[in-house]
Amino acid sequence: MMRLAAIKASLTGRNALPLRPVSQVMDLERLGAMHQSRLSFMRTLVRRIMLERWQIDTVRLDLCADGYGTVIYEINTPQGLFSFVIFSDYLSPEERNDRVIASKWDLTMALVEGRVEDDYLDFLRQNVPLQEAGRVDARVFVLSRANRSARNFDYVVEQLAKGEQPDVAQIARVGYLYRTTAVYGSGKLGMADWDKVSTRYPDFARPFAAEMFVCFMLRNFSLLQVEHIARQRAPRQFVPMKTEIKRYFGIGNSTGLGMAPYLINHPMLINRWVEMRELALALVRTLGHIDDAVRRQFDALLARCARHMAETVTEDQWQTENNLRVIADLAALREQAGAALDSWDALLAWSERHCSLQGQELLVSVMLELYPQLVDGLDDYYCVEEFLDLDPLMPLQKLKEVIERRYDWALKIDFSEEGARDIFWYRSEEKMEPRLGQCALDSGKEKQMALGVGYAVFKCYEQLCEYIEEQPEHTTARFMVARPKLRGIVRRIQSMDRCVYGDIQANLLAKDILPMHLLRAKLSFFGVSKFDPRSRLWVRNTMYQGAPLLEDIGKTYNEDWFMPLAPGQQGEA
Template sequence: MSCAGLTSIPEAAGFRRSPQEVMRLARMGCTHPTRLSFLRQLLRRFETEAWRFDRPVWDIDAQGVGRALYRAIGPLRTYSLVVFAHDLPPEARSDRVIATAWDATFALFDGTPTPDDLDRLAANVPVQEAGRISPRELSLSRANRSVRLFDHVVARLSNGQQPEPSMLLETGYLMRTTAVYGSGKFGAADRETIATRPELSAPFQAEMLSVWLTRAFTVDLVDHLAQARGGDRAVRLARDLRRGLGVGNSTGLGMAPFLIRHPVLLNNWMLAREEALARVRAQHSVGQKDLRGLQMALHDAATNAALWESGHPIQQAKLADLRHSLDQIETHVARVWDRSVPYPWDALWRWGEATLPIEGQEALLAAMLEPHGNLIDGLGDCMDANEDAYFAIDGSMPVADLRAVLQRDYAWALGVDYTAREHAGRFWYVSQDKLEPRLGDRNEDPGAERELPLDIWRQAAGLWQTLTDFPDHTPVAQVLRAYPEHRPALRRAQITARHPFAEIRDNLIAADMLPIDLLRCKLAFFGATRFDPRSDRWVRISLFQGAPYPDEIEEGMAHA
């Protein structure tokens, strides 16, 4: 693996897992956040670069209506979260993407907005998709209160009491976002305009910053409303309790195709994580500090797993696996693990592979990475991608070489009967109402004629079949001249030849395909916890739960 400023560790290559093992939906759907997750990268940067944070505007009334401004001030640039708080009737509150009103709306501004900027945003941000923002804004988002917990916290604080810790831990957030838009959507700045900035070069850093500052706003809002209601008897939310609060998020199918449409980016995410695991497995010893770090990570994971609930039967089974696995791992580390053998971390990993279900294996991976920041954190610099650089097709490639790539990387899919219902029961399309991806049943739902080209493996099989008509020495440009419809499949094959983790090694239009596996993988790279599917197509999660707040970063209390 290579990227600017990163020294490779050749010995680690022998410990890397194969794409055929890693890139299966069953395993991707068990992904856990790690210290390479994007929100962890953001918080580490704030701490190491001594960023400062303030709240220069707080114009919120006693009913919680008004505007506020939060600033993140770095060594080179400032970013501002502009907040609009609203008085939303209960009947108007909805997490669905078709909602038209929210408890709070937000925009992340590039710099410090002027009063004119705030007025412009006030006319557009509260209506979200119905308005337009400008390239001075990096993201647009909205959030709704978790009403029962929100009201409980305000009531208790206003009476001079702290809220019930069990209620905070059960829900885990005061507000949940229903969308965080960036990368040019609704007029926001294009990704290319900020990608070269060090603080935003890692994926989704602007969006993570917006959500993190939103979290600070949610706590400030309950403190403010409690003081307005209770006056002198009101108290502020205790620091230890607020640490356990994150920002909730409701996410649906609109996010799922992202991993399919960005093969180089997906490769870089997965390869960075796999390189990190390989580097840890290649270590020759276990220091006391590393052992304590592993044990602390396992303890934290077990605490989180005990509080993590879901009503979905698939996730309930995974949670049972996770809790049992963490008990096994903690016992093995404390009583059995022989740390005197060569490559003791590899021995621990191999025990996990032989003993644990997939959910437990992926939890072990996250815990093993945790104590090794000095060894692996630099891999975060390798997780972005310039996918335009790999868009061009090499027309001079001989058909023989293309066949070899297809046989190596697409072999399982080449003989599948895609006329059978079980292999092509789903189709992806774009909703005309919301312009977002949706999933249909090919045998029951209309619209299959407008199918999105996300049937990667069916396309590869079609290309493979067409190649039987061409001699080995034929340049693939001649294939495309005769069959231009194979251009996307050929492009992806050439990308995968150079990026081994670019393709998900499962049929994405199969009747039994679970979109929540795609969602969990992507959200884990964000740093999401408490993954709670509400169906096979949408989930609730929590972001930044347990993370420091801006004042704690400044006071040196962060441990990202």
């Protein structure tokens, strides 16, 4: 694997890597069309668990016949010892609520540092089930909760108790037994902050590694629990679930506006994630050798993706139409590649002329899948020190040039047009969760979150041009003295100019903004699949479907769970 410095050095000169342009990559709709890849967080985490052979043992299993009680796993990694604690409680139908306003859940859980002794377990039991209403300490890395799938959990228990396997067709409609409604980390509610985790615990020192691990463990516990209940219910008739069906179960996730501001508030981090993905694509385009074996694997992956999309169930008409278009795109790509596949550049260019954005970005994910030797390892560079520096000595003419070059997209927006500034983002007082308000209908605009980067740049540019007319020789420092309220956006403009890709190019204040694109973008980095929008503001999806099980750790790892298919369909694809 080439080191990052060597890769970046190749970005200049005659042999420069063919990076896609900023205006194309950072377009919000394209970011919202991305899919999981080898570089997604779940994929890289599982790869590390399997290759490093983490030892994960159940050290406490106190569950009653109905599956309620306490379970503790101990995780021995090459770098340390951790515990995963689960509390399973009865939840009445009237208390069941998947929204963030819920106060009770089927499961609550925590990932903590070290071994959990009885006194610390008592502390966790008093606080973890309360979630936001409780308080934990800095031994805790992640706090989460989950609810049973109404369509799958009881059904699977009944099948196993009868000595039968669950119907794969039913699982394909809802591919999980539990659905998370929140996964908290990074200092919230008294937990260890990111600085502590990233500097003292290398196993979880990558973005969202601890949160993704909690979801991985939840998925494995869900399988243990249904078998436990079924065995207790009918010990003589019970049969364990087949391994291939177990692997097909993932974990459900409901994601709303809560994660949308993250992409705006962490621009340097998002830039780095996008940059690594684009570097991987550039390496494949440049160094990815194409032979008959690659052509066969490519065709098989396209067929698998088409089948995966066909098995994705959603009631949302917009998503249904997108999925059908992607299936058509994949068929067209197979036909085009079958005629002549000699250049990835040529196929990528063809897709941009003939395929939807989701089809184009799925092609990118498939291309990365073909060349692990070029792609794997770039996730080592996902972390970045986030600071937005002000350059006080920058001449104002230079600052003006930076805005015109890097933020031309913002200057092209007519913010005086009807609907261009109809939306504002704020945090609800009850749950401190992001919400959307309409300027014409809702009060509280004075408390809005600063997510309208495009408009802020536009206003800054207006005032900068006025100032330059009077003081053309001044530096940024003098401009900041005269316009102190612009310090934040100027700092962002200067800092993002040092990035390869920079800010997401969209007016987040427009009445027709589709937050779904923000959610999809971040979820693709996580590695989820099977998107099922419930509105323009939140989406259900599936995590870890097809991933290895705990009992697979220690065995030879053949990483082949990209776009998983229902058992029995793999060979057909």
